[in-house]
Amino acid sequence: MSELTNRVRELRARDRLSQGDLAAQIGASRQTIALIERGDYSPSIVLALKIAAVFEVSVEEIFALKGGTDNG
Amino acid sequence: MAKNMSKTMKNTLYMLAYLLGGGIFGFLIASDWGQNASSSLRFDPSIYYKYDLPFALAALIIIVLSGLTLFGLNRLKNVPVPLDDWAEELGNKEEYALSKLLMVSAFNHIVAMIWMLTAIAYSASSVSAPSEVPFILVNIFAGTAAVLVSTFLQFRSVQLYNKHFSERSLDYFGKNGQKEFFDKLDEAEKFTVYRSAFTAYKAVNIALVSGMIVFVLYSVFFTFSPLPIVVLGIIWMIQQASYYYEASKVYRNK
Numbered sequence: 599m600s601e602l603t604n605r606v607r608e609l610r611a612r613d614r615l616s617q618g619d620l621a622a623q624i625g626a627s628r629q630t631i632a633l634i635e636r637g638d639y640s641p642s643i644v645l646a647l648k649i650a651a652v653f654e655v656s657v658e659e660i661f662a663l664k665g666g667t668d669n670g
Numbered sequence: 671m672a673k674n675m676s677k678t679m680k681n682t683l684y685m686l687a688y689l690l691g692g693g694i695f696g697f698l699i700a701s702d703w704g705q706n707a708s709s710s711l712r713f714d715p716s717i718y719y720k721y722d723l724p725f726a727l728a729a730l731i732i733i734v735l736s737g738l739t740l741f742g743l744n745r746l747k748n749v750p751v752p753l754d755d756w757a758e759e760l761g762n763k764e765e766y767a768l769s770k771l772l773m774v775s776a777f778n779h780i781v782a783m784i785w786m787l788t789a790i791a792y793s794a795s796s797v798s799a800p801s802e803v804p805f806i807l808v809n810i811f812a813g814t815a816a817v818l819v820s821t822f823l824q825f826r827s828v829q830l831y832n833k834h835f836s837e838r839s840l841d842y843f844g845k846n847g848q849k850e851f852f853d854k855l856d857e858a859e860k861f862t863v864y865r866s867a868f869t870a871y872k873a874v875n876i877a878l879v880s881g882m883i884v885f886v887l888y889s890v891f892f893t894f895s896p897l898p899i900v901v902l903g904i905i906w907m908i909q910q911a912s913y914y915y916e917a918s919k920v921y922r923n924k
Contacts, residue, residue, distance in 0.1 A: 627838070630858035638857045 599643040604661045607635045609653045684867040719805040721792065728785040732816045739823045744832055748923035768831060781858035782820040818825030871913060878906045 610620055617631040627644060633639035634649075641649065643662075649655045715723040749764050789809035825842050832839035838854045841847035855863065885898040 626856040627859060630856050633858050639861065642857055645857060 599665055602640050602661050603664055604634060606649065606660060609660065613653065620652060623652050685713050719802050729812065731781050732778060735774055735781065736819060736823060739771065739775045740779055740828065742767060743826055743830065746771065768834065771827050772831060775827040779824050781819040782816035784828060786817050789813045874909060878902050
């Protein structure tokens with residue numbers, strides 16, 4: 599399982615986007631979006647940035663490490 | 671602590687199992703029964719013609735798998751494109767059925783190839799008798815027909831897949847079809863392929879060693895047969911060389 603938590607499903611619901619719609623906008627497959635939302639796959643930086651651009655938020659507002667970080 | 675104990679216990683049990691297996695194997699080979707096993711192990715897979723049972727089994731498997739493929743094609747041909755756009759689950763039932771269809775059609779093709787090639791090999795060998803010519807010809811023609819039918823069914827299955835996943839279509843007859851298909855995958859799909867390939871790599875490692883042991887036993891109990899062991903060894907080396915060649919690419923300068 600991924601070490602990340604994410605708000606992709608929540609933001610999709612906010613913007614009324616289906617998994618297929620989001621996938622088409624970032625050039626991925628619907629299955630990849632489903633894997634990310636389920637926590638079974640951690641997207642690359644490139645894919646995370648593309649997702650953030652679609653929702654017009656920063657990457658940190660979508661993805662976070664489980665249990666937080668040791669910094670600060 | 672409890673987890674480590676359990677792992678130690680597991681390793682100990684594995685070691686005991688290997689010792690027991692090795693002891694039984696050594697006893698069988700060294701004993702009188704082992705020396706005369708070829709006369710004891712009378713397994714004749716035939717009713718009328720030699721090897722008619724294995725060929726009949728292959729035909730039965732192909733009939734079943736072809737039937738399943740046709741059933742799947744018929745069931746999925748009218749499913750709308752895309753497959754349930756608002757599906758939220760990973761793999762709705764139509765996607766799952768499509769993946770099973772591709773797998774069944776692939777197995778069907780493999781069994782058909784085995785049937786055809788075995789029939790050709792049997793006809794070319796010195797084991798077959800002149801009286802078996804009609805039987806052999808039937809198997810060669812039926813096996814060839816099975817290969818053609820299974821190829822067509824597999825092609826139709828791939829066409830159905832391409833209809834639903836046009837951005838990741840597979841060119842079935844293309845020279846570089848597999849590479850082009852892989853290049854179209856996104857990062858998560860490629861990760862799934864890598865993970866599946868590694869699982870297949872580990873499974874083939876076990877299968878190759880097991881196969882070589884089987885042919886050693888065959889040589890012990892029946893007749894000396896080095897060629898299968900050598901061929902499996904060569905396949906093993908090719909597999910390892912491919913793996914290390916791909917892994918070493920990361921150290922080469924671009």
